[in-house]
Structures are given as structure tokens and as C-alpha cells.
Amino acid sequence: MTSVLSRPSTKNRIGSGLVDPRAVVKKSQHGQRIPRQVQRLLGPVLLVALWQVLSTTGAFDQRTVPPPTRVVRAAYQLIADGSLLDHMSTSLLRVGYGLVFGIVLGLGLALITGLSRLGENIFDANMEVLNAIPNFALVPLLIVWFGISEVPKILLITLAVAVSIYINTFSAIRSVDAGLVEAARSFGAGRTEMIYRVIIPGSLPGFLIGLRLALTASWLALIFAETINAKKGLGRMMTDAREYFQVDVVFVLIAVYAALGLFSILIVRFLEGRLLTWRRAYDGD
Amino acid sequence: MTVTDTVTETVVVARELRKVFGDNVVIDGLNLEIRAGEFVALLGRSGSGKSTFLRALGALDGDVEGTLRVPERRAIVFQDPRLLPWQRVLTNVTVGLPATSAVRKQALDALAEVSLADKAKVWPRTLSGGEAQRVALARALVREPELLLLDEPFGALDALTRIRMHGLLQDLCRRHTPAVLLVTHDVDEAILLADRVVVLTAGAISLDVEVEVPKPRRRESAEFAALRRWLLTELGVIDGLQI
Numbered sequence: 144m145t146s147v148l149s150r151p152s153t154k155n156r157i158g159s160g161l162v163d164p165r166a167v168v169k170k171s172q173h174g175q176r177i178p179r180q181v182q183r184l185l186g187p188v189l190l191v192a193l194w195q196v197l198s199t200t201g202a203f204d205q206r207t208v209p210p211p212t213r214v215v216r217a218a219y220q221l222i223a224d225g226s227l228l229d230h231m232s233t234s235l236l237r238v239g240y241g242l243v244f245g246i247v248l249g250l251g252l253a254l255i256t257g258l259s260r261l262g263e264n265i266f267d268a269n270m271e272v273l274n275a276i277p278n279f280a281l282v283p284l285l286i287v288w289f290g291i292s293e294v295p296k297i298l299l300i301t302l303a304v305a306v307s308i309y310i311n312t313f314s315a316i317r318s319v320d321a322g323l324v325e326a327a328r329s330f331g332a333g334r335t336e337m338i339y340r341v342i343i344p345g346s347l348p349g350f351l352i353g354l355r356l357a358l359t360a361s362w363l364a365l366i367f368a369e370t371i372n373a374k375k376g377l378g379r380m381m382t383d384a385r386e387y388f389q390v391d392v393v394f395v396l397i398a399v400y401a402a403l404g405l406f407s408i409l410i411v412r413f414l415e416g417r418l419l420t421w422r423r424a425y426d427g428d
Numbered sequence: 429m430t431v432t433d434t435v436t437e438t439v440v441v442a443r444e445l446r447k448v449f450g451d452n453v454v455i456d457g458l459n460l461e462i463r464a465g466e467f468v469a470l471l472g473r474s475g476s477g478k479s480t481f482l483r484a485l486g487a488l489d490g491d492v493e494g495t496l497r498v499p500e501r502r503a504i505v506f507q508d509p510r511l512l513p514w515q516r517v518l519t520n521v522t523v524g525l526p527a528t529s530a531v532r533k534q535a536l537d538a539l540a541e542v543s544l545a546d547k548a549k550v551w552p553r554t555l556s557g558g559e560a561q562r563v564a565l566a567r568a569l570v571r572e573p574e575l576l577l578l579d580e581p582f583g584a585l586d587a588l589t590r591i592r593m594h595g596l597l598q599d600l601c602r603r604h605t606p607a608v609l610l611v612t613h614d615v616d617e618a619i620l621l622a623d624r625v626v627v628l629t630a631g632a633i634s635l636d637v638e639v640e641v642p643k644p645r646r647r648e649s650a651e652f653a654a655l656r657r658w659l660l661t662e663l664g665v666i667d668g669l670q671i
Binding site: 322323325326327329330331332333336340341344345347420421422 | 486487488503504506508510512513514515519523524525551552553567571
């Protein structure tokens with residue numbers, strides 16, 4: 144047949160513009176020598192550099208936008224005289240209490256509502272409403288009830304944390320694979336075994352998402368809480384800095400909030416790595 | 429008690445079973461008995477009620493009318509392995525059993541029987557589809573069931589793995605001699621494995637036939653082909669002329 148006869152020879156084909164696929168792959172991997180984590184810092188570093196240039200050349204008003212070097216100097220002074228650590232430890236203590244109480248409360252409620260219809264009927268709608276209320280709106284009420292002591296501050300953080308934990312854990316419990324529950328039951332797992340072997344591990348990923356959101360929410364609630372006549376704390380420092388127009392201190396405090404927020408995310412990532420090892424093999428592909 | 433007594437003992441009795449979903453009668457006057465150690469394959473088209481029947485036997489669905497008796501020691505293998513991804517393979521096998529060293533030993537033996545002794549400590553998600561289904565078999569066998577319910581257990585496996593699983597299942601049944609009800613829509617699989625094939629049509633048994641194809645059964649044999657043709661006709665897949 145003519146089609147067979149007119150087919151070009153193998154030698155011809157190699158010559159006519161074919162490429163080695165490995166060469167293509169190698170080219171695209173050139174930029175991989177620097178670790179990914181370091182590469183990701185490019186954006187922030189460029190931003191700070193640009194800020195420094197614009198401040199020193201006078202494009203920014205130095206009184207409202209101090210250059211990074213001055214912010215660093217202010218940070219050094221605040222650390223050296225101990226005031227930053229003093230205020231920060233007060234704030235950390237508030238967040239710590241709020242987290243402990245909030246996690247216990249949110250987790251307890253989620254287990255009750257997740258495992259029983261009656262519990263769901265009693266608590267779930269209330270928690271949904273509480274979730275819909277902006278945290279800050281509760282401040283006046285908390286002051287009226289508990290004065291301006293530590294109680295309303297910690298309570299505000301507790302509520303924010305509890306709601307995040309509750310919402311995510313409850314929905315995680317209810318979305319545990321029904322097929323697994325059915326199978327475990329058919330193999331004779333009783334209620335206790337079902338809870339600790341199926342329900343709790345199955346809802347752990349959802350709880351950890353809740354925890355991540357709760358940590359973010361706790362720092363936000365802290366800022367609101369420390370508007371309640373706080374004698375100490377990062378919020379107090381912020382108020383003072385605003386009063387005395389210390390813009391560099393404001394920048395330091397914003398950086399501190401950012402660092403604390405990032406640190407919280409690292410904690411949750413660490414917990415996820417430890418508690419969800421069974422998922423790692425799966426996430427790997 | 430003599431050996432013949434145990435052989436003829438009936439372990440499943442279903443009389444005039446009826447199950448209704450809304451206006452839809454799924455099981456309608458189903459009668460079936462299974463003897464101890466007997467391997468029964470249940471064939472049926474989609475929606476014939478075969479999975480509903482298996483769920484009733486496995487005590488997964490309670491609201492079935494009629495007489496129904498099954499042994500207390502039962503185990504199910506589902507179409508998907510349904511292993512708990514957050515429990516190691518070994519703990520998946522022992523789920524629902526007391527946490528004793530004897531049970532642990534039995535579970536390890538069961539895993540060895542399905543050639544997965546070395547996977548006892550791994551997470552289920554690292555297993556292949558065939559391996560996961562073998563763990564599900566081990567989980568069922570470690571209970572030494574009198575009745576083993578298989579709900580299209582090989583349906584999701586590739587063809588080569590399925591052939592290997594058929595061999596494994598035959599081995600295991602020879603050793604443990606449970607009564608087996610295999611729900612499948614694969615006619616070849618039914619003839620290959622079962623002592624008796626039952627066809628479910630519109631919620632009732634429409635055909636109940638002993639498989640007399642001599643073992644080892646080969647698809648090429650005339651008896652195999654004849655039974656295959658008969659069952660397919662009963663299932664309404666082909667008419668007599670079309671082979």
C-alpha cells in the first residue's frame with residue numbers, strides 16, 4: 144500500500160526536530176536550588192526594603208511612617224526596659240486562660256450535641272446564634288455584668304474560642320463516614336468503643352481546623368478585651384502609643400501581633416503533624 | 429452429635445420476607461434457607477433487592493417483615509473495605525473484639541492467612557485496593573463466623589486482583605467452613621465459587637440451582653457455559669439465540 148511505502152524512515156524522524164523530554168523537565172527545575180521556604184521570603188523582604196527607601200528619601204512622612212530601622216530601634220528599647228515582655232506576658236496569660244476554658248467548653252458542647260439528638264436540640268441553635276453575634280458587641284454587656292476586672296476579658300476570649308471549636312467539631316462529628324460507623328457497629332463495637340475509635344479520631348481533623356480558627360479568634364478577642372480599662376497588656380501599650388503619638392511603637396505592636404498569630408499557626412501545624420500521621424501517606428500524593 | 433447432623437444444619441432461615449421503602453416493595457415474599465458450610469451466590473440485577481436482603485441478614489436494617497433467623501456469629505465484607513483510616517491494620521482487624529493478647533494473636537494469624545502479616549502495623553491508606561479488601565476479609569474471619577456475608581466484595585477490584593481474590597476466598601472457606609452468602613452480579617464469579625446459585629428477581633427468589641460443574645471449574649467447560657447461559661437468560665441479559 145502506498146501509505147506504508149511513503150512512511151519516513153526512523154533515522155529521518157530523529158533528525159526532524161524531536162526533543163529529549165528530560166531536557167525540558169530539567170529546564171523547569173532550575174530555580175529549585177534555593178529552599179522553597181527561603182524563596183517565599185522574597186515578597187516580605189522586598190516590601191520592607193521599599194518601605195525603608197521611601198521613608199528615608201522623604202516620600203513617606205517620617206512622623207506617620209517611621210522607617211523600619213526606627214521601628215527596630217523602638218522594639219529594642221521596649222525589650223531592653225522590660226516593658227514589652229511585661230505587657231505581653233499579661234496578654235498571653237489572658238489568651239491562655241481563654242484558650243483553656245474555651246477549648247474545654249467548645250469541645251464538651253460539641254461532644255454532647257454531636258453524640259445526642261437531645262443535646263443538639265438544646266445547644267446547637269444557641270451556639271449558631273452566638274456564632275452570628277460579633278464578639279465586640281458583647282463587651283458592654285460583659286462590663287455591666289462583671290465590671291472591669293480580668294473576668295470579662297478572659298470571658299470574651301473564652302467565648303470566641305468556644306464558638307470556633309464548637310462549630311467545627313460538631314460538624315466534623317456529624318460528617319464522620321456513616322459507612323465506617325455502620326461497619327464498626329456490625330463488627331460488635333459498643334458505644335464506648337465507637338466514640339473513642341471511630342467518632343473522636345474521625346472528627347479530629349475538623350477539631351484542628353476549629354483550633355486554628357480559635358487561635359486566630361483569640362488574638363482578635365484579646366484586642367477587644369483589652370479595650371476594657373486594661374492596666375496592662377498589649378492593648379494598653381497600643382492605647383498609650385496612640386495617645387502619645389509613638390507611631391514606631393504602634394508598628395512594633397503590630398509586628399508582635401503578627402508574630403503571635405504566626406506562632407499559633409505553627410503550633411496547630413505541629414499538632415496536625417503529630418495527631419494526623421495516618422493522613423500523611425494520603426496527603427503525600 | 430454426628431458429622432452428618434452438622435452438615436445438614438440450617439444456619440439461615442428466611443420465610444416470606446417483605447421490605448417496603450415508601451411505595452416501593454423491595455423484597456416481596458422471599459424464601460431462602462442456607463445450610464452450615466454452604467456457599468450460596470445471590471445473583472440479581474440492580475434494584476432486585478439483593479443488597480437489601482444482605483443488609484437484613486447482617487442486622488444492618490431492622491424493619492423487615494417475615495421470619496428471619498441467622499447465627500449470632502456473623503461477619504460482613506462490604507464492597508468498599510471500610511477500614512478505619514486512623515487505626516493501624518491490626519486494630520482494624522480486632523475492632524469490636526476485647527483487647528486481649530489472645531485476640532491479638534488470632535488477628536495476626538488472620539492477617540497471615542491473607543498474606544498480610546507484614547502489614548499489621550501500617551496505616552490502611554498505604555494499602556492497595558486488593559490489600560485493603562484482604563484486611564477486610566481477615567477482619568471478618570478472625571470472628572470465626574458461622575455466616576459470612578459478602579456484598580460484592582470484589583466489584584471494585586481490577587480483573588487480575590479479582591482472580592487472585594477468588595482463589596484466596598476458596599482457600600479460606602475450605603479452612604474455616606462458614607456458610608457464605610455472596611451477593612454479586614458477576615455470573616462467572618457465582619459459578620466459579622458457589623455450591624448453589626440463587627437468582628433474585630423483583631424481590632423474590634426466581635431460580636435456585638445447585639452448581640454441578642465439577643471442580644476445578646473452568647470457564648471453557650461445557651457445563652460451565654451451559655449454566656452461565658441459563659443464569660444470564662434468567663437475569664434477562666441475553667435470549668437463547670444470541671450466543
